[in-house]
Amino acid sequence: MAIHSPALDRGQPTGLLLGGAFDDRNEDLAVHNPYTGETIATVSVGTEEDVATAVDGAREHLPPPPSAERAAILDRAARLVSERSEAFARTICLEAGKPMKQARAEAARCVDTLTFSALEARNLAGEMVPMEASTAGAGKVAMILREPIGVVGAISPFNFPLNLVCHKLAPAIASGCPVVLKPASSTPLSALLLARTLSEAGLPPGFLSVVVGGGGTVGNAIVDHPDVPMISFTGSPPVGWGIRQRQPRKEVALELGNSTPVIVEADGDLETAARKLAVSGFTHAGQSCISVQRVYVAREALDRFRTLFIDAVEALVVGDPMDDDTDVGPVIDEDNRDRIAGWIDEARRSGGEVLTGGEVVDGLLRPTVIEGISPDMKVSCEEVFGPVVGLAAYDSIDEAIDLANSSPFGLQAGIFTARTDAAMSWARRLHFGGVLINETPTFRADQMPYGGVKDSGNTREGPRFAVRSMTEPKLVVLQLPED
Template sequence: MLEDLLKAADASDVVDAPPFISGTWGGEGPPLERTGPYLRRTVSRATTSTTAEIDTALQQAGRYAEQVASLAPAARAQILETASRTASAHRDRLARLLALELGKPLKDSRTEIDRVASTFAVCAAEARRIDGENLPVAGWNTGIGNTALTYRAPAGVALAITPFNAPANLLAHKLGASFAAGNTTLVKSPPQAPAASAAVVAVLLESGMPHQAVQLLHGGGEVGAALCAGDEVSVISFTGSAATGAAVARAAGAKRLALELGGNAATIVCEDADAESAAALCARNGYSNSGQSCISVQRVYVHRSRFDTFLDAFTAAVDALVVGDPLDEDTDVGSMVDEDAAERVVRWSKEAAGLGARVIRGGTRDGATAAPTIIADPPAHASVVVHEVFGALVAVIPFDDFDTVLDACNASRYGLQAGLFTYDITRILTAWRRLQVGGLIVNGSSNYRLDHVPFGGVKDSGFGREAPRWLIDDYTVVKTLMLRGLSVWGEHRELPKENT
């Protein structure tokens, strides 16, 4: 299947991406066609999973769970290591598939596939580290004479629901960590990237993953809701919008959840920072993947003494970005996921201008391609400040007082990551303590992530942490063994008295 997917992408043909259920590629549901946002034609075709297919996948997952759990961690690790090498071997072809399906420039698409390979390698390493504890039960009088052991057991059936903006790497995180933990996994692909999702599943199957470990289903929210409600599902990992995350939680009921939701990321540039370097970095990270990242640079607060210098340098860096065909090697900014998303950038730019902000660049679109947009000094109640734009728009805002700007950052309903440019250690520690975010990037923008470092947010940005080691905690349960009357610890409550 992997070669079929990549061969079609190589030829720019429509890529057929069937579901994978009960060890077989293929489905009976209606077609789900994906229009490439830059090409404006059908680039991939999936098969929407039917109610019967969903029921079959859930039932089979319940049967498969014990089989997959019996696979030794070393065997899981070896498969994941092979998958890492397979992804690297097909790097350019997989990147082309992403570019066709999502309008993501080849530069960004190759980076994503590199991260897929890295993520699988990290998952392999974490599979080898799964362990347990010998608990210190004899440290309390009630535990004397006993031994208690724990180990982390597979949760059973995991459900992975992935978004469109990084469909390959985020699926690698969810599916890779779930398999490392010893689970069978149901995957619900994003409607915008069924072929990319099928390719990641095919990479793992080609690398030796047993078919019992994964099933892939396509469709919209109704498919996701049906899977979430399945009694067979033990844990759900979802990445997407806050609104959809709330719907997932409602459909799931009393299941374990790991939700990585939206963001409205802020970056602070203090007066002691190198404003020009900060501007260049924010320009690169603010428009990569057309700003379609939950940690993309959206709000940049710049100390007033450095505001003009930053804005001039930022504008020059944005002007140097190449906008155009995602399949062109020189392109920095391709298209957004669809025309509605690009229109949001246009609409919010007009709103900000009406509220007194300056639209320095952009505020226009050509189909689904939004021109990189710079909004200077919007008011605090403008949509570009309050809401998640998830697009090619950055707002640059002056500030005067550090404590006040921390409050402005925290005014958002989201709290995923923030950036801070300063060399003042007191400010760094103060921001780390006070900012209501899951992660703080110092001397970097909000849009920075290492796949082996915990990633997640607070407030409406969700809960749980996404990175293989931390996901494995969500994908496993602690099982305890109590050995009564058997102790590896000292058994006496007091030493016998000796005759002297």
């Protein structure tokens, strides 16, 4: 296996991580730069047998090292990622096509995720049970301990190849759960680089394994292994819910897609809303589960908002993601670019008006705004995962809430209004895992609970919340001696 881009870290691993060592395999996978199409590295591809080896090695670490030791490992890893943040950012940029300014932000967020996970490891404790609250409990003391669920199988997507991997690995380490990771085949380099960093920070050999490969081979082997009691999956709803259906007796944590809506009331700060939504609709070319996709504007404010929004969108710099000025780069590959372009054409044919963008220039799909979206258009009811935002007018807040809720997804939504008291009431009616008021719903801080309802998933990420799903309660009752 080999590194072909001089911009990658000199110590970039390309082999499978098994037993604490990076191991090359005969079969390899080319990793391409989405902007140039060039091969930046070739990495080893694993097999079902490699997964079995990884699980066997992981089970040797149960019970795990003490929580203080795990916390120290995470703290050291956070320091190393911070020191190497520019190298991590370049890796993210090269393999995912994410502009450097956004890649640097992802590397910084990875440091936060590691740091908050270290805190959770130090605070991992159970709780007391008030036994004397009943006659039956008199003379007894009881406590609930939190124990690791076991080996965690982690499957991560391409769009945040470092921090979404970290949101699986770091809480698992904090919980005391060994991990077998399958990163996205198109973006495995950041995950391998983080794995090397965790090893250097003192993670015991075999506690973490990284096996690159396809979903039908490596992914299925992880999901179906009888000694992997928990699967943590981020990706498409059909695949995620398929895993849940196939493994009903396992803990299956799903963080899936969204068709992110925003309601803009006439009394809201239209300038702020337009500026924030222009950025969050097109960051990483709209390839985030919470990229703004649908904007519903009060009819009396639509003309003003439209002008502000289009001006902000057209001011975005589209181009080479390695350029520090670039705001919008490529989507992950040509197949997805062509799919998104087809959805734009479908919206046109269904009555939508493309106000800006909609064409491919120098291989890049321009940031696209479509007015007149309806709930039956793919750009509305499905997850675009590309640089497309739709606009539509509404005549009452009830209509706006109904439109926002019309999607089968329910991850995050947003409201811009001066009436924050009313917004709290509206937030209760929006069927989403998170509602952001006077902030773009693309916002995420790594310590907050993050997850959705409906087709968007069944879990909450964020170290504190992930640790609870990765640990099991054990009740211990102690009979006190009689006087």
